[in-house]
Amino acid sequence: xxxxxxxxxxxxxxxxxxxxxxxxxxxxxxxxxxxxxxxxxxxxxxxxxxxxxxxxxxxxxxxxxxxxxxxxxxxxxxxxxxxxxxxxxxxxxxxxxxxxxxxxxxxxxxxxxxxxxxxxxxxxxxxxxxxxxxxxxxxxxxxxxxxxxxxxxxxxxxxxxxxxxxxxxxxxxxxxxxxxxxxxxxxxxxxxxxxxxxxxxxxxxxxxxxxxxxxxxxxxxxxxxxxxxxxxxxxxxxxxxxxxxxxxxxxxxxxxxxxxxxxxxxxxxxxxxxxxxxxxxxxxxxxxxxxxxxxxxxxxxxxxxxxxxxxxxxxxxxx
Numbered sequence: 001x002x003x004x005x006x007x008x009x010x011x012x013x014x015x016x017x018x019x020x021x022x023x024x025x026x027x028x029x030x031x032x033x034x035x036x037x038x039x040x041x042x043x044x045x046x047x048x049x050x051x052x053x054x055x056x057x058x059x060x061x062x063x064x065x066x067x068x069x070x071x072x073x074x075x076x077x078x079x080x081x082x083x084x085x086x087x088x089x090x091x092x093x094x095x096x097x098x099x100x101x102x103x104x105x106x107x108x109x110x111x112x113x114x115x116x117x118x119x120x121x122x123x124x125x126x127x128x129x130x131x132x133x134x135x136x137x138x139x140x141x142x143x144x145x146x147x148x149x150x151x152x153x154x155x156x157x158x159x160x161x162x163x164x165x166x167x168x169x170x171x172x173x174x175x176x177x178x179x180x181x182x183x184x185x186x187x188x189x190x191x192x193x194x195x196x197x198x199x200x201x202x203x204x205x206x207x208x209x210x211x212x213x214x215x216x217x218x219x220x221x222x223x224x225x226x227x228x229x230x231x232x233x234x235x236x237x238x239x240x241x242x243x244x245x246x247x248x249x250x251x252x253x254x255x256x257x258x259x260x261x262x263x264x265x266x267x268x269x270x271x272x273x274x275x276x277x278x279x280x281x282x283x284x285x286x287x288x289x290x291x292x293x294x295x296x297x298x299x300x301x302x303x304x305x306x307x308x309x310x311x312x313x314x315x316x317x318x319x
Contacts, residue, residue: 001269001270001292001309001312001313002085002266002267002268002269002270003082003083003084003085003268003270003271003272004084004085004086004087004088004263004266004268004270004271004272005073005084005086005087005088005097005100005225005271005272005273005274006087006088006089006090006093006097006259006271006272006273006274006280006284007069007073007087007088007089007090007093007094007096007097007100007273007274007275007280008065008069008089008090008092008093008096008273008274008275008276008277008279008280009065009089009090009091009092009093009280010058010061010062010065010091010092010199011193011195011279012065012275012276012277012279013055013056013061013064013065013276014052014055014276014277015047015048015049015050015051015052015055016047016048017047017064017068017276017297018032018047018048018067018068018071018072018276019047019048020298020299021068021071021072021075021299021302022044022048022071024075024299025071025074025075025078027071027074027075027077027078028071028072028074028075030074031067031070031071031074031106032044032047032067032071034106034107034110035063035067035106035107035110037107038107038110038111039063039110039111039114043060043063043064043067046060046064047064047067047068057117057121058117058118058120058121058196058197059114059117059118059121060114060117061117062092062113062114062116062117063110063111063113063114063117065092065093065096065275065276066092066095066096066099066109066110066113067110068275068276069089069093069096069274069275069276070096070099070100070106070274072274072275072296072297072302073096073099073100073274075302076272076274076296076302076305076306079302079306080306080309080310082309083225084100084225084272085225085226085263085266085267085268086225086226086227086228086235086262086263086266086268087100087101087225087226087227087228088227088228088230088259088260088263089230090159090161090230090254090256090280091159091199091200091230091249091254092113092116093275093280094227094229094230094246094249095109095112095113095246096109096274096275097227097228098220098223098227098242100225101223101224101225101226101227102221102222102223102224102225103220103221103222103223103224103227103239103242104218104220104221104242105219105221108218108219112214112215112218115210115211115214116207116211116214116250119206119207119210119211119250120197120199120204120207120250121196121197122206122207123197123203123204123205123206123207124197124198124203124204126196126197127172128171128172129154129169129170129171129172129175129197129198129201129203130169130170130172130175130192130193130195130197130198131158131167131168131169131175131192131193131195131198131199132167132168132169132175132178132179132190132191132192132193133161133165133166133167133189133190133191133193134165134166134167134168134182134187134190135164135165135187135188135189135190135191136164136186136187136188136189137164137166137182137185137186137187138163138164138166139157139160139163139166139257141185142157142166142168142182143157144185145168145178145181145182145185146168146170146178148177148178148181149168149170149174149175149177149178149181150170150174151177152171152173152174152177153170153171153173153174154170154171154174154198154201154202154203155168155169155170155171155174155175155177155178156168156169156170156198156200156201156202156253157253158198158199158200158201158253158254159200159253159254159256160253160254160255160256160257160258161254161256161257161283162256162257162282162283162286162287163257163286163287164188164286165283165286167193169198169199169200169201169203170198170201170203171198171203175192179192199250200249200250200251200252200253200254201251202251204250204251205251207250207251208247208248208250208251209247211246211247211250212243212247215242215243215246215247216243218243220239220240220242220243221239222239223236223239226266227242228259228262228263229245229249229259230245230249230252230254230255230256230259231245231248231249231252231255232255232258233255233256233257233258233259233261233262234258234262235262256280256283256287257287260283260284260287260288260291261287261288263291264288264290264291268291269290269291269292270291270292270293270294271284271291271292271293271294272294272295272296272305273293273294273295273296273297274296275297276297277297278295278297281293281294281295294308
């Protein structure tokens with residue numbers, strides 16, 4: 001088996017996520033405790049006890065998901081000796097991928113995504129922009145719809161999640177027109193997303209510029225494992241490029257389809273998702289059904305994945 005690791009993005013958060021890992025693994029406890037110290041407030045208490053409304057605030061959501069994802073990764077690493085061939089994460093998840101790769105120190109990452117969340121929220125006032133998922137349309141059809149709707153305001157493709165699940169975002173009036181165009185084009189469903197800003201569009205340019213300043217202050221290290229960037233779905237060639245890609249990522253479309261296709265081209269046949277929920281695993285299955293996809297989101301799923309890997313390793317040794 002050749003492994004790829006993928007990490008959850010914003011939207012997967014839920015009260016209580018990761019609490020069972022905190023209770024059962026010292027390595028996971030250390031991650032939550034480091035996050036509290038780095039942020040200067042009790043993130044752990046917020047994650048475990050809510051309220052959900054506060055956990056949904058972008059500035060808190062991003063460090064919460066990063067912390068939970070890394071805590072799950074550390075528990076997994078304490079149980080099996082596996083080295084991935086590549087790492088990737090959806091939007092925010094790219095920071096977890098860099099922590100996994102060793103290119104970014106966790107405490108730097110958690111402080112950085114707190115600022116990232118604040119910059120992204122402040123860039124566009126609430127009620128001005130939004131995002132919608134177009135179900136059942138190809139990337140080319142979604143691009144055409146965004147282009148048509150752009151006559152009425154900013155509309156751009158935000159996420160290429162899967163071949164028939166594309167997310168668009170922009171100004172609300174123009175998005176409404178895009179909804180009509182999408183239905184007329186045969187979209188199976190058009191789903192307005194519960195987000196407060198049009199992430200991964202040009203409307204987030206102020207956030208990109210602010211984040212770029214903060215990224216210049218971070219010391220990046222050599223990647224022990226290749227990391228794929230959302231910006232183009234390709235491997236980041238050196239640590240010198242990390243800051244640039246993470247800044248551009250804020251306003252660039254998330255090229256998730258290309259990230260998974262790149263993993264496949266690298267010979268990866270088994271992908272493990274870390275983080276609350278398993279939405280990315282569903283995307284991967286739609287992108288390439290030949291890939292084995294495993295999800296770690298609670299203790300039961302953790303032990304299921306560990307058991308699967310140990311059994312496969314035993315079979316390979318026997319052969």
